[in-house]
Amino acid sequence: MSWIDAAIVLAFAAFAVAVGLSGRRRASSGLDEYFLAGRSLRGWQAGLSMAATQFAADTPLLATGLIATAGIFSLWRLWVYALAFLLLGFVLAPCWRRARVLTDAALAERRYAGRAGTWLRALKAVYFGGVFNCTVLAMVLFAAKEIAEPFLVWDQWLPAQVFEGVRRGVEALGVPFASARADGDLWLRTANNALSLAALLVITALYSTTGGLRSVVRTDLGQLGVMLAATALYALWAVAEVGGWAAVGERLAGGFDGTGPTGLTRDQLLAFTPDHARDATLAVLGVLGLQWLVQMNADGTGYLAQRSMACRSDRDARQASVVFAFAQVGLRSLLWIPLGLALLLLFPPAAELSGDALRADREASYVSGMAGLPPGLLGLLLTAMLAALASTIDSHLNWGASYWTHDLYARFVSRDPAPRTLVRVARLSSGLVLAAALGIMTQLGSIQAAWHLSLLLGAGMGAMLVLRWLWWRISSAGELAALAASAALAPVLLWGPLAQSEALRLLVMACAATGAGVAASLLWPEPRRHLAEFYRQVRPPGFWGPIAAAAGDTPASGRGALFRGLASTAACAVTLFAWLVALGSWLVDAPAPMGAPPSAWIGGLGVLGAAAVPVWWRALRE
Numbered sequence: 001m002s003w004i005d006a007a008i009v010l011a012f013a014a015f016a017v018a019v020g021l022s023g024r025r026r027a028s029s030g031l032d033e034y035f036l037a038g039r040s041l042r043g044w045q046a047g048l049s050m051a052a053t054q055f056a057a058d059t060p061l062l063a064t065g066l067i068a069t070a071g072i073f074s075l076w077r078l079w080v081y082a083l084a085f086l087l088l089g090f091v092l093a094p095c096w097r098r099a100r101v102l103t104d105a106a107l108a109e110r111r112y113a114g115r116a117g118t119w120l121r122a123l124k125a126v127y128f129g130g131v132f133n134c135t136v137l138a139m140v141l142f143a144a145k146e147i148a149e150p151f152l153v154w155d156q157w158l159p160a161q162v163f164e165g166v167r168r169g170v171e172a173l174g175v176p177f178a179s180a181r182a183d184g185d186l187w188l189r190t191a192n193n194a195l196s197l198a199a200l201l202v203i204t205a206l207y208s209t210t211g212g213l214r215s216v217v218r219t220d221l222g223q224l225g226v227m228l229a230a231t232a233l234y235a236l237w238a239v240a241e242v243g244g245w246a247a248v249g250e251r252l253a254g255g256f257d258g259t260g261p262t263g264l265t266r267d268q269l270l271a272f273t274p275d276h277a278r279d280a281t282l283a284v285l286g287v288l289g290l291q292w293l294v295q296m297n298a299d300g301t302g303y304l305a306q307r308s309m310a311c312r313s314d315r316d317a318r319q320a321s322v323v324f325a326f327a328q329v330g331l332r333s334l335l336w337i338p339l340g341l342a343l344l345l346l347f348p349p350a351a352e353l354s355g356d357a358l359r360a361d362r363e364a365s366y367v368s369g370m371a372g373l374p375p376g377l378l379g380l381l382l383t384a385m386l387a388a389l390a391s392t393i394d395s396h397l398n399w400g401a402s403y404w405t406h407d408l409y410a411r412f413v414s415r416d417p418a419p420r421t422l423v424r425v426a427r428l429s430s431g432l433v434l435a436a437a438l439g440i441m442t443q444l445g446s447i448q449a450a451w452h453l454s455l456l457l458g459a460g461m462g463a464m465l466v467l468r469w470l471w472w473r474i475s476s477a478g479e480l481a482a483l484a485a486s487a488a489l490a491p492v493l494l495w496g497p498l499a500q501s502e503a504l505r506l507l508v509m510a511c512a513a514t515g516a517g518v519a520a521s522l523l524w525p526e527p528r529r530h531l532a533e534f535y536r537q538v539r540p541p542g543f544w545g546p547i548a549a550a551a552g553d554t555p556a557s558g559r560g561a562l563f564r565g566l567a568s569t570a571a572c573a574v575t576l577f578a579w580l581v582a583l584g585s586w587l588v589d590a591p592a593p594m595g596a597p598p599s600a601w602i603g604g605l606g607v608l609g610a611a612a613v614p615v616w617w618r619a620l621r622e
Contacts, residue, residue: 005151005379012383013203015222016390020207020215027212030419031410034212034426035102035402036310043316045217046307047323050085052220052391053303054328055227058143059388060336065363067340068349069262071269072590073277075333076288079580082329083292086572088300089321090619091541091565092469094314096305098538104128104301105407110537111468112476113530120476121407123483129403132296134433137396138440140389141197145177146364147385148196150371151378155188158195167191177441200386201393201434208394209401209430212423213310216394223387224327230384231335233377238342238369248338249589251345261349261358269341272581273593287503294510296458299465303399318620322572330580337584343369396437401429456493459506460486460513467518470542470562472531478521485516541565564619571615578609 027034041049059078066074101107105124109117155163170177171187177197178189207215242248256266267276274280297304304321311317347365349358370381405426410417417425464482468474489512493505532551535544539553541561549555582605584590585598592601 002375002379004375005382008376008379009383009386012222012226012387016203016207016219019218019222020209020211023211023215023218027210027214028420028423031102031402031406031422031426033214034423035398035406036306037212037214037217039097039310040312041217041307041310041316041320043311043319044323045221046311046316046320048224048327049217049220050304050307050320050324051327051332052224052227052388053395054392055224055332055388056140056143056392058140058146060231061143061146061363061366063333063336064340064343064366065359067269067337068344068362068365069359070279071264071271071277072337072584072588073271073274073280075337077291079329079333079577080288080292081295082325082576083569083573084295084298084300085304085321085325085328086569086576087466087565088304088308089318089325090568090572090616091562092299092466093308093311093317093321095469095538095540096300096308097311097314097317099309100537101309102406103402104305105403108476108479111534112479113527114476116476116480120479122412123480125403125407128302129400129407129433130436133396133400133403134436134440137393137400137433137437140392140396141437141441144197144200144389145193146367147382147389148200149178149189149193150367151382152192152196154192154195163191166195170194200389204390204393205397205430205434208397209427213306213398216398219394220391223391226380226387227384228331228335230377230381231339234369234373234381235335235339235342237373237377238339238346241372242342242345245338248342248345252341255345261351261353267591270588270590272585272590275593276591284503287507290507290510293466294459294462294506296461296465298462299469301465303395306399306402315620315622318622322616322620325572325576330576333580334583334587337588341588397430397433400433401426404429404432456486456490456505456509459509460489463510463514464517467514469540472535472544472547473521473525474517475521475524475526477524478517481520482513482517485513489513568616568619571612574612575609575616578605578612582606582609
């Protein structure tokens with residue numbers, strides 16, 4: 001890495017720290033300011049902050065591997081989550097704002113009555129803020145070594161005595177933070193990675209714990225701009241290295257006939273639709289269609305809801321989710337697709353590779369390509385990758401600390417703490433979240449089962465989290481039953497007869513846990529007086545007829561609001577997906593479905609997407 005690259009990285013680090021320090025005094029005024037930026041975010045700010053958080057450093061590697069091993073159609077596994085993002089915007093985001101809660105765990109006591117609601121809040125704070133959040137953060141930190149190891153060589157920069165002290169320290173701990181391979185000193189690389197991680201965490205923690213969510217969002221905006229610009233330049237460089245876009249098309253046409261290591265034909269590699277994709281069975285398509293719903297964030301639970309609650313109005317909350325969906329799914333993908341194809345040609349897979357080894361090799365090609373970038377561009381892309389890590393880390397620190405501070409300390413430990421005391425506890429909680437994540441990271445070799453377990457638990461809760469907004473009969477007993485069913489079924493599904501079928505596991509978990517939750521809700525309902533109070537404040541859409549009547553509203557108003565929101569969600573999804581497929585198909589000359597002329601297919605998608613715009617644009621402006 002040249003001095004130009006190092007200067008770019010250091011300049012961005014200085015910017016992030018300066019933003020955090022500049023907002024320290026304002027963030028110290030109270031938890032609303034610290035965790036929700038005083039509920040003052042504009043829609044575009046919140047939406048781009050969401051996109052920056054999900055632009056994690058490991059996601060470009062994942063997309064590169066998916067394109068190379070399963071074709072462009074496999075990216076629908078990532079794109080389908082746009083349905084959840086848009087549902088959040090057009091149906092649920094205003095509800096999150098009107099609930100006037102600080103965290104999604106606190107919603108349990110607002111939505112449900114009695115001790116069951118209180119215990120559900122505590123349970124969610126422990127699970128979301130501790131187990132789930134720290135596990136995800138640990139995996140993000142572990143992924144950092146793939147980016148940092150080839151470029152941040154502290155052994156060449158630091159005095160020998162200083163570096164040897166670090167090396168002896170990490171070796172004494174006995175926890176290698178580097179992949180084992182024949183070449184290179186394992187503990188030297190571990191020391192390098194440990195120093196890189198320490199530098200990243202110090203900078204991220206400094207601005208996120210001092211300036212709160214307002215500083216997180218401000219740095220997210222800068223980080224996203226750097227990430228998008230650097231990715232676009234990387235894609236242009238990779239295509240130029242192949243010989244230009246025409247050369248990419250020619251080599252794809254002549255080099256993929258189904259006999260190579262990936263086993264893909266050209267049409268399978270470039271297909272956006274299932275008729276040309278490989279292994280696009282009805283079962284796979286069915287699971288793909290439900291994947292957005294059977295996951296922990298189906299209703300925005302987590303930092304997406306946090307950004308929605310931080311918006312200054314209902315309209316801004318709606319706009320945030322739409323901006324997020326178009327940036328996350330549309331813009332990002334149109335940069336990754338040409339980059340992934342060019343890297344596949346620049347670094348062809350070895351003939352003997354298959355399975356996990358082939359996927360790992362294809363994901364590593366993203367980093368291999370970075371090594372050939374010219375000075376300046378390498379620094380910009382390395383800054384972008386580190387910024388992607390930082391934007392994910394800062395959100396998980398801020399979000400995790402909100403549970404520990406608001407839902408555990410303020411609710412159960414100290415009933416009436418001063419605002420500045422709570423902010424101090426929040427900053428301390430961020431450190432504790434980070435320490436817990438680092439502890440999990442040291443055991444990452446055995447964390448895969450726990451990660452799959454968290455995915456299964458999410459599948460068991462996703463539908464219930466959406467239903468609690470839409471149907472008045474959902475109760476705290478129902479959510480607790482779904483959690484209990486998820487915990488009981490997860491080991492059976494992980495190590496039982498369905499162990500080899502992740503898609504089937506998720507479907508079985510979703511059906512069983514949701515069924516248990518609905519049954520328990522019907523057996524042990526919530527008091528209608530409490531539900532009427534919740535309805536008056538939140539005005540949730542859906543099937544709330546008896547409660548709406550008790551609250552003095554028209555019984556059918558909730559159903560009307562739900563159907564209008566679903567229509568806007570569907571229309572916006574049509575626009576997003578139609579334009580994404582049209583632009584992507586035009587860009588890579590993808591095969592059209594059922595033998596249709598490509599120009600007619602692309603033009604028809606463009607018209608379809610445009611025709612749907614008035615339906616959702618009107619709702620977006622309300």
